[in-house]
Amino acid sequence: MTTPAGPAQVVDEIHAHLGGHPLLAGELEVTDLDLAPNLNPPSVVVGPPTMLPKTTAADSGPMLCQLTVYVVVNESERAFREVLDVAQLVVRVLDEPAGIVVTQWRPLTFPSGSAELPAYAIDIEVTA
Secondary structure (H helix, E strand, C coil), X not given: CCCCCCHHHHHHHHHHHHHHCCXXXXXXXXXXXXXXXXXXXXXXXXXXXXXXXXXXXXXXXXEEEEEEEEEECCCCCCHHHHHHHHHHHHHHXXXXXXXXXXXXXXEEEEEECCEEEXXXXXXXXXXX
């Protein structure tokens, strides 16, 4: 992963990495929170980053970006297994490039339209 210059570039890099990866291409819709109400699961939603300076001079040093990537599937009788399988694949893809660290992943429901869909939230850290 190249070193992005700021928050928008971090989101763009994660989005491009997930959307262009051969393990995920054609299998998952990759989007961001702006389009989350119109999901077509299985989907990956990239959330906005929290930016933390790694030095005392915030505008002169690297930033630690913490963000959440959501894996969302449709409700079904196999939703639990499907969301686990898809989340595990996304974690594997996120672990590949240098500079991305998966810190935790946890189950939850994700709002989409009037529904609450099965999901996993995958927390990651990226240095920018």
